[in-house]
Amino acid sequence: MTARSLITGDAPLPSNWARTLVIAVGNPSRGDDAAGPLLADRLASWLSNETRTPDGSAPHDVSVMCDQQLMVEHAYDLRDRDRVLFIDAAAKQGEPVQWRPIEASANGPSISSHQCTPSQLLHLCAHTLQIPPPPAWLLSLRGEGFELGTPVSATMHAAMAQAWEGILTWIAAPSDHERPVSPVAGSRDA
Amino acid sequence: MPHPLETATDPASLNRVVIEPVSRVEGHGKVTLLLDEHRRVQQARLHIVEFRGFERFIQGRPYWEVPTLVQRLCGICPVSHLLAASKACDAFVIGHASLTPTAEKLRRLLHFAQVLQSNALHFFHLASPDLLFGFDDAVAHRNIVGVLQDERELGLQGIRMRKYGQEIIRLLTGKRVHGTGSVPGGFNKPLSVADRDLMRADIGQIIAWCDSALALARDLFLRGQPEQGRFANFPSGFMSLVRPDGAADLYDGALRVKDAQGQLIVDQVDVHDYQQLIVEEVKPWTYMKFPHLRALGPEHGWYRVGPLARINNATYLDTPRAEAARAEFIAWGGGQPVTASLAQHWARMIDTLHCAEGIARLLDDPDITGTDLMATGTPLREGIGVIEAPRGTLLHHYRIGDDDLVEYANLIVSTTHNNTAMNEAVRSVAAEYFDGREITEGLLNHIEVAIRAYDPCLSCATHAVGKMPLRIEVVEADGQLADVLLKHEDGTLERPLAHAALADRTPANWPPLDA
Numbered sequence: 237m238t239a240r241s242l243i244t245g246d247a248p249l250p251s252n253w254a255r256t257l258v259i260a261v262g263n264p265s266r267g268d269d270a271a272g273p274l275l276a277d278r279l280a281s282w283l284s285n286e287t288r289t290p291d292g293s294a295p296h297d298v299s300v301m302c303d304q305q306l307m308v309e310h311a312y313d314l315r316d317r318d319r320v321l322f323i324d325a326a327a328k329q330g331e332p333v334q335w336r337p338i339e340a341s342a343n344g345p346s347i348s349s350h351q352c353t354p355s356q357l358l359h360l361c362a363h364t365l366q367i368p369p370p371p372a373w374l375l376s377l378r379g380e381g382f383e384l385g386t387p388v389s390a391t392m393h394a395a396m397a398q399a400w401e402g403i404l405t406w407i408a409a410p411s412d413h414e415r416p417v418s419p420v421a422g423s424r425d426a
Numbered sequence: 427m428p429h430p431l432e433t434a435t436d437p438a439s440l441n442r443v444v445i446e447p448v449s450r451v452e453g454h455g456k457v458t459l460l461l462d463e464h465r466r467v468q469q470a471r472l473h474i475v476e477f478r479g480f481e482r483f484i485q486g487r488p489y490w491e492v493p494t495l496v497q498r499l500c501g502i503c504p505v506s507h508l509l510a511a512s513k514a515c516d517a518f519v520i521g522h523a524s525l526t527p528t529a530e531k532l533r534r535l536l537h538f539a540q541v542l543q544s545n546a547l548h549f550f551h552l553a554s555p556d557l558l559f560g561f562d563d564a565v566a567h568r569n570i571v572g573v574l575q576d577e578r579e580l581g582l583q584g585i586r587m588r589k590y591g592q593e594i595i596r597l598l599t600g601k602r603v604h605g606t607g608s609v610p611g612g613f614n615k616p617l618s619v620a621d622r623d624l625m626r627a628d629i630g631q632i633i634a635w636c637d638s639a640l641a642l643a644r645d646l647f648l649r650g651q652p653e654q655g656r657f658a659n660f661p662s663g664f665m666s667l668v669r670p671d672g673a674a675d676l677y678d679g680a681l682r683v684k685d686a687q688g689q690l691i692v693d694q695v696d697v698h699d700y701q702q703l704i705v706e707e708v709k710p711w712t713y714m715k716f717p718h719l720r721a722l723g724p725e726h727g728w729y730r731v732g733p734l735a736r737i738n739n740a741t742y743l744d745t746p747r748a749e750a751a752r753a754e755f756i757a758w759g760g761g762q763p764v765t766a767s768l769a770q771h772w773a774r775m776i777d778t779l780h781c782a783e784g785i786a787r788l789l790d791d792p793d794i795t796g797t798d799l800m801a802t803g804t805p806l807r808e809g810i811g812v813i814e815a816p817r818g819t820l821l822h823h824y825r826i827g828d829d830d831l832v833e834y835a836n837l838i839v840s841t842t843h844n845n846t847a848m849n850e851a852v853r854s855v856a857a858e859y860f861d862g863r864e865i866t867e868g869l870l871n872h873i874e875v876a877i878r879a880y881d882p883c884l885s886c887a888t889h890a891v892g893k894m895p896l897r898i899e900v901v902e903a904d905g906q907l908a909d910v911l912l913k914h915e916d917g918t919l920e921r922p923l924a925h926a927a928l929a930d931r932t933p934a935n936w937p938p939l940d941a
Contacts, residue, residue, distance in 0.1 A: 309588055
């Protein structure tokens with residue numbers, strides 16, 4: 237197989253492969269499910285407007301992705317990352333905004349849908365693809381409605397504003413596993 | 427009452443089993459089984475508990491936005507909606523004129539890639555655990571992780587086939603999801619020689635994997651006889667697109683419907699006449715309609731779509747390996763349509779091989795790297811686009827006003843075409859496996875296996891965290907909760923007895939329990 241293959245997971249990575257990855261998940265047309273895509277857009281715009289360093293490189297080594305659902309092939313996007321942040325809306329959770337570290341389940345989680353959860357993706361990396369799973373966090377925002385064609389709720393807008401500050405804090409932190417995992421005080425979901 | 431077990435004579439006096447949502451099935455589905463005091467099934471239904479509102483979502487939008495917009499209807503097969511909408515909206519740009527050869531071939535390449543990746547994911551990740559390990563295998567093992575533990579190379583092939591299809595989509599549309607590429611009147615981006623060569627580099631391997639996956643699907647089905655042949659096996663019509671010579675065609679053609687004996691009910695029906703052919707019935711207990719042939723009525727006119735229908739209906743497939751496989755499939759059925767629901771997986775992998783061979787052929791076609799992408803013609807105000815999506819026939823129908831905004835939209839998605847068939851599968855399995863027995867996860871999985879064979883996308887779903895546990899309840903006729911079985915996202919099972927514990931675990935967005 238040549239290095240220029242679409243299907244091998246061990247093909248050389250591009251030279252601009254960022255060490256930090258942010259994956260936002262959600263459907264922009266389903267009410268509060270749009271939280272992930274909207275935050276991804278805002279983050280991508282913010283990163284592009286950041287002043288470049290004297291050598292012309294970006295000040296933050298961050299790549300932003302957005303998809304409607306997590307699928308198995310996203311495991312390949314986790315290769316050679318120092319850390320990953322998943323951003324998603326949540327149908328039910330206690331706090332409007334929650335940060336929590338996630339790990340590949342040692343018990344072998346089932347993948348019971350076309351889509352994967354972040355921890356299932358990490359499990360695929362660790363146990364199947366021989367891709368060391370990067371340290372990962374899930375930022376989840378509590379949504380109220382997910383109907384097709386409905387707008388983002390005021391509650392979700394407030395949650396997104398709160399989450400944005402946390403994202404900037406997380407981006408600014410060095411890629412060190414020992415850093416506190418909850419950029420927003422008091423919001424960690426143990 | 428068109429179907430036995432669809433409606434019980436006295437439902438208020440029966441115990442109720444509720445399964446919601448149905449795991450490994452996208453969206454919000456719920457199965458209810460009403461049992462009498464002897465635990466005999468008296469009523470079995472698959473409900474769709476979310477109003478989908480596709481048409482309302484599209485009406486009022488400018489037509490040129492529609493192909494991109496409709497991709498948000500489904501996270502699983504957005505490209506299918508992109509292509510069906512593009513075909514419908516072609517009329518608003520080029521009227522009756524044809525696409526340029528390059529544009530049509532690029533769309534076909536995109537479509538083959540979409541069907542290949544979707545079929546591969548379904549077979550390897552959703553269906554193969556049941557087929558490899560059995561419906562009653564431990565739930566912790568009966569999943570893709572179990573496949574990867576026991577059949578690692580098989581699981582990797584599934585991921586890589588999926589990735590290949592997704593990468594072709596990315597190269598053609600600019601994104602893995604929600605790109606453009608296909609636009610009303612043609613295609614907006616040529617395929618470079620370099621990207622064509624990149625796709626070519628892997629296609630030999632992909633065909634080889636499709637060959638072996640097809641052999642596996644066939645062998646698992648044949649090894650599972652007679653049970654897999656009997657499981658959710660019922661007569662029905664089959665509908666799909668075919669060319670004038672009867673060859674199956676995933677991208678374009680006319681409608682053919684065969685009956686369960688293989689006799690043509692209708693053939694070469696222009697898709698623009700679909701409303702003369704098909705009518706949709708509404709039932710009060712579900713949001714999803716029940717399409718059927720207008721001439722035969724709801725009782726006799728329902729049909730199946732999808733890979734099984736495509737293979738049963740085709741006079742031939744125009745690629746050699748897939749055609750040989752189709753001939754073997756039809757021979758196994760004695761020359762008549764194969765009606766077993768689980769044969770859908772065998773048919774799906776024939777379909778997949780056909781896609782891989784189709785991709786190879788298109789990549790060798792000089793037109794594929796052409797640059798004449800947009801056609802011209804006299805615009806119309808009404809357009810209908812039909813394709814064979816991974817799960818079956820997908821129909822988009824739009825009318826626009828003088829302001830180019832969509833005034834009328836009608837979508838019939840594959841899962842809706844299969845609504846009666848999925849209910850029939852649930853009734854068939856419920857009657858055979860549930861009657862008088864204690865409810866176990868293995869038994870409930872039989873229901874899911876039957877539904878999964880049709881790979882339904884029940885709500886073209888949102889995916890938000892916390893929406894996918896499986897919930898089964900037995901409710902007495904007086905409304906008291908008698909038993910609960912919860913299946914969580916990670917596949918673990920729980921059987922809480924206390925009602926309070928149940929209430930704590932009910933996601934806020936779940937609909938109330940009803941009949």
